[in-house]
Amino acid sequence: MVSTILDEAALGALLAIGGESLRAQLLEDLQTCEDDLTEICSTNSIAAPGSPKRLRQALHKLRGLALTIGAPHLAESCAAAEAAALTSPTDAHLPRVAQISADSRDLRARISQFPKETT
Amino acid sequence: MNAVPRDDARPGLLLVEDTPSIQMLYRTVLTKAGYPPVCASSGTEALAKFNEHRPGIVLLDLMLPDLDGLTVMAQMLAVAPETRVIVITANGSVNKAVEATRKGAYDFLVKPLGDVRLVSAVASARADSLAAAKQARGSSGQDPETTAGNFVALSDQMRAVRTVIEAVARSKAPVFIHGASGTGKRTAAEAIHRLSPRARRPIVSFKCASLEGHALEAALFGTGPLVTAEQSEQGDCAIQRAEGGSILLRSPEALAAEHQARLLAMINSATLPLSPSRSLPVDVRILCASSRDPHDAMRSGLLSEELFYRLFVFPLSLPPLHARIADIPVLAEQFLPEIAQQEGKHFNAITPEARSLLQRHTWAGNLHELRNVLRQAVV
Numbered sequence: 001m002v003s004t005i006l007d008e009a010a011l012g013a014l015l016a017i018g019g020e021s022l023r024a025q026l027l028e029d030l031q032t033c034e035d036d037l038t039e040i041c042s043t044n045s046i047a048a049p050g051s052p053k054r055l056r057q058a059l060h061k062l063r064g065l066a067l068t069i070g071a072p073h074l075a076e077s078c079a080a081a082e083a084a085a086l087t088s089p090t091d092a093h094l095p096r097v098a099q100i101s102a103d104s105r106d107l108r109a110r111i112s113q114f115p116k117e118t119t
Numbered sequence: 120m121n122a123v124p125r126d127d128a129r130p131g132l133l134l135v136e137d138t139p140s141i142q143m144l145y146r147t148v149l150t151k152a153g154y155p156p157v158c159a160s161s162g163t164e165a166l167a168k169f170n171e172h173r174p175g176i177v178l179l180d181l182m183l184p185d186l187d188g189l190t191v192m193a194q195m196l197a198v199a200p201e202t203r204v205i206v207i208t209a210n211g212s213v214n215k216a217v218e219a220t221r222k223g224a225y226d227f228l229v230k231p232l233g234d235v236r237l238v239s240a241v242a243s244a245r246a247d248s249l250a251a252a253k254q255a256r257g258s259s260g261q262d263p264e265t266t267a268g269n270f271v272a273l274s275d276q277m278r279a280v281r282t283v284i285e286a287v288a289r290s291k292a293p294v295f296i297h298g299a300s301g302t303g304k305r306t307a308a309e310a311i312h313r314l315s316p317r318a319r320r321p322i323v324s325f326k327c328a329s330l331e332g333h334a335l336e337a338a339l340f341g342t343g344p345l346v347t348a349e350q351s352e353q354g355d356c357a358i359q360r361a362e363g364g365s366i367l368l369r370s371p372e373a374l375a376a377e378h379q380a381r382l383l384a385m386i387n388s389a390t391l392p393l394s395p396s397r398s399l400p401v402d403v404r405i406l407c408a409s410s411r412d413p414h415d416a417m418r419s420g421l422l423s424e425e426l427f428y429r430l431f432v433f434p435l436s437l438p439p440l441h442a443r444i445a446d447i448p449v450l451a452e453q454f455l456p457e458i459a460q461q462e463g464k465h466f467n468a469i470t471p472e473a474r475s476l477l478q479r480h481t482w483a484g485n486l487h488e489l490r491n492v493l494r495q496a497v498v
Contacts, residue, residue, distance in 0.1 A: 010231070017234065018140075018147050025140035060182050061138055064209050067231040068141055079209070 006110055010070025015114065023111060026069065030108045033062040037101040041094055055085050055097070062104060069111070074103050131174035132156040132241060135165040135191070136207070137184050145178065145237060152238040154245070162186025169195050175248045176241060177204045178228075181215055189219055196223045203244035207232065220292045220432045227292070229387060235400060239389040243291060243402050247316045270303075270310040271450050274443035280307065280435065287433045288314035293405040295413055295430055298437030301485030304408035305367065307437060312365045317404060320364030325357040328373035335374070340381060342393055351393050358391055358403055365404040371430060372409060372416035376423065383426045405430065440482040440489065448474045450486065454493050462497050 015023055036058035040051050063078035081096050132149065134156035136142040142158055149156050157172050159165035162183040169177065177195060181188030192204050203225040208216045216227035225247070226240050272281040287294050288311050296304045305324065312322040325339060336343035341356030357366060374382065385391055386405070390398040407430050409416070416422040422430075440447065451469055459466040469477070473496075482488050 014144060017151075018144050022140060022143055022147070025143050029138055029140045057182070057184060060209065064138055064141060064180075064182075064230055067209060068144065070231070075209070 005071060005073040006107065007070030007072070008114070011111065011114055014069065020116070023114075026065070026111060027108055029065055030062070030104050030111075033058050033065065034101050034104050034108075037062075037097050037104075041098050041101070052085060056082055059085065059097075059100070062100070066104075066107070069107065071107050074100070074107060077103065131172055131176070133159065133165065133168055133172065133174040133177045135159045135162075135177065135179045135183070135188075137161060137180060137182075145232075148234040148237055149241060152234075152241075154238070154241050162188070162191045165191055166194055170198070173199060175201070175203060176244045177202055178207060178237075178241070179204055179224075180207045181219060182208070189215075189222060192219060192224060193222065201248070203248050205240050205244060214428065217428055217432055220290070225290055225292070233388055235398075236387070236389045239400050239402065246402075247289075247291060270306055271446050271453065273449055274438075274445040276438040276443045277446055280437060281310075283433070283435055284310050285314060287311060287435070289316065290433070291404050292432040293407065293430045294433040294435055296406065296408040296435045296437065297413060298408075298410065299439055299485060300410045301487035302437040302439060303486055304410075304437060305369075307435060308365075308367045308406045308408055311406060312404075315365070315404065317364045321361055322365045322367060322406075323357050323361040324367045324369060326369045328370045331375065335378060336381075339378065340385075340391065358385070358401060359399070361403045363402055365406050367406045367408060368430075369407075370409045370411070371407050371426075372411055372413070372421040379423050379426050383423070383429060386429050440485040441480075444478045447477050447482075447489070450489060451477055451493060454490055455497070458490070458494050458497050462494070464497050466497055 014026075018025075036054060040055050040058070043051070059078045059082040063075045063082065066072070066075035066078060077096075077100050081093060081100060084093055084096070132154050134142065134145055134149065136145060136158070137160045139160070142160065146156055146158055156178070157168055157174065159168045162185050165177075165179070165183075166186075177192075179188055179192055183191065188206065192206065195202055195204060200223075204219075204223065206216055206219040206224045206227045207230065208219075208227065209230045216224075216229065220227055225244055228236060228240055270281060270284070272278050284307060294308075294311055296307050298304050308324075309322060312318060327335075327339075330338055333343045333345045337345040337350075337356065339357050341351060341359055346356075368382075371379075371382075385401060388398075389401050391401045392398045407413075411421075413422065413427060413431050413434075417424055417427040448469060451474070455466050455469065477489070477492075480492075484491070
């Protein structure tokens with residue numbers, strides 16, 4: 001779960017800079033990453049043609065987002081999955097990828113609920 | 120490709136970031152700071168906008184959806200080598216950023232990226248770009264031998280060293296100079312500084328092994344119980360004295376773990392915290408010199424791995440004196456008048472026999488030993 005390790009001060013600082021339009025874009029970007037990860041998991045084959053590259057790109061993008069938002073634990077999970085997918089693109093990683101996608105959803109929910117008045 | 124004329128007084132900025140929210144964030148921060156960027160979301164778009172606008176500074180995310188960031192950077196530098204490319208990478212991909220710096224990137228930034236660090240990197244690149252343009256206009260045809268000061272390089276080994284020095288001088292990235300005691304590490308660092316756009320600002324040498332604990336904290340970072348509020352206000356620590364210039368950290372592996380962590384944090388944030396409520400932006404180029412192999416220092420735990428990768432961007436290895444015998448007579452003739460003056464004697468030249476003798480010696484103590492031998496001869 002990422003809920004315990006979201007750095008709310010970091011998120012607050014970001015939203016103070018970019019306001020509601022940045023919040024909306026962050027949510028959209030997280031959603032895009034999740035969609036990519038979900039699609040890869042639903043085909044149930046990381047090794048399918050094109051999937052390894054897509055997976056690594058989605059994980060890398062999510063890692064950058066998580067670091068920026070203030071969710072270092074999610075970023076670490078993405079980095080570990082990215083490294084694993086690079087060295088052995090096998091379906092053994094599917095449960096880990098599904099968990100990352102779930103953590104991203106949780107993070108998205110928290111960003112949505114983050115109080116506007118602190119931004 | 121058509122070359123687009125560029126106003127060097129206003130080096131534009133190209134931001135290449137494929138994640139829309141992060142691009143939006145950086146664009147907002149940079150625009151508020153007075154550096155509104157042109158933006159691109161892919162490698163192909165970046166190259167097209169680069170050719171269209173020919174910016175002086177490029178902020179480049181290394182992981183792009185269509186092209187490798189290093190390839191994009193190489194293509195930009197091939198067309199306009201004076202471009203300052205600042206690469207951005209996620210924490211944990213520092214090796215790739217180091218590789219980029221070796222291939223010509225001006226600086227690198229690691230996510231998560233604070234707004235101060237982002238603006239500071241762009242401001243520094245801009246100042247550097249303008250200084251280089253001014254220098255190029257005012258000093259064409261300058262002899263590197265002269266601009267490198269006392270740096271003697273007649274031997275093939277030292278010519279190679281000088282080539283590296285001239286190549287890295289323009290960058291802002293750290294250089295790690297390694298060589299046995301007396302091989303000229305400090306002279307090499309001074310040559311890098313003198314050839315850099317920072318030459319008009321100071322180079323401050325700091326011996327990391329000479330102090331420890333609070334005394335080191337005060338001398339290097341300007342904080343701790345030994346620093347009064349007044350001293351803190353005056354900014355009399357090594358890093359502050361080097362502002363705008365370079366700091367030469369001698370034997371950085373001798374720093375305690377806590378001070379290494381502080382140095383790393385300073386590099387990452389480009390700020391120097393003077394108190395819990397007060398931080399100063401820092402624009403200092405870091406040069407390191409050590410007689411200890413930096414890889415060994417990292418492997419043995421003396422130098423933290425993370426700090427190693429931030430400092431060991433451009434390695435520069437200096438050969439021992441016996442491996443550069445062509446330089447020995449020139450070095451001796453450079454030292455001799457100075458030593459003679461100190462000793463109240465009059466020696467201005469060396470006989471051919473003495474030269475030959477000097478070139479046959481093994482010089483285990485390198486330049487220190489050469490100076491000692493000359494002093495003994497003079498006295």
